[in-house]
Amino acid sequence: MLKPIRFLVFHHTASAPSITLEQIDAAHRAKGWEGAGYSFFVDADGVVWPARGLRRILAANPPHNSDSIAVAVAGWNGNDKHPEWEWSVMQWATIHWFVRTLSVLIPGLTIGGHRDIGSTPTDCPGLDILAEFEDDPHEETIQ
Ligand SMILES: [Zn+2]
Numbered sequence: 371m372l373k374p375i376r377f378l379v380f381h382h383t384a385s386a387p388s389i390t391l392e393q394i395d396a397a398h399r400a401k402g403w404e405g406a407g408y409s410f411f412v413d414a415d416g417v418v419w420p421a422r423g424l425r426r427i428l429a430a431n432p433p434h435n436s437d438s439i440a441v442a443v444a445g446w447n448g449n450d451k452h453p454e455w456e457w458s459v460m461q462w463a464t465i466h467w468f469v470r471t472l473s474v475l476i477p478g479l480t481i482g483g484h485r486d487i488g489s490t491p492t493d494c495p496g497l498d499i500l501a502e503f504e505d506d507p508h509e510e511t512i513q
Pocket of ligand 1: 380381382491495496
């Protein structure tokens with residue numbers, strides 16, 4: 371059962387940025403999930419694609435699958451072999467849009483990366499998402 375949304379969680383896809391939502395959907399079905407386990411997907415151009423949206427329980431954010439929004443952003447931050455796979459300016463603009471819009475719509479929303487809220491250790495999303503919003507007094511961050 372869905373609960374009130376408390377977290378906005380960002381993931382990277384740990385792939386080349388050219389990955390599509392269809393490919394993620396197939397990969398997550400192969401894990402036994404009912405399709406892409408995120409709320410939304412941000413492609414290489416910063417375009418937002420709905421996956422499970424806001425009305426379905428997620429698979430990608432345990433233990434917060436029922437009280438979070440998961441945004442997967444195409445690319446792989448912190449990959450030494452492929453620094454060009456890091457999130458682009460357009461993707462960052464979309465990330466900022468998510469943070470600003472949802473912070474207004476959902477008072478008290480906590481923002482973080484997968485590694486900040488996950489129940490299993492992960493590097494995802496490969497960077498400190500909170501540092502991006504450090505200078506913004508309007509954003510609440512995970513403590
Ligand atoms: Zn993740």
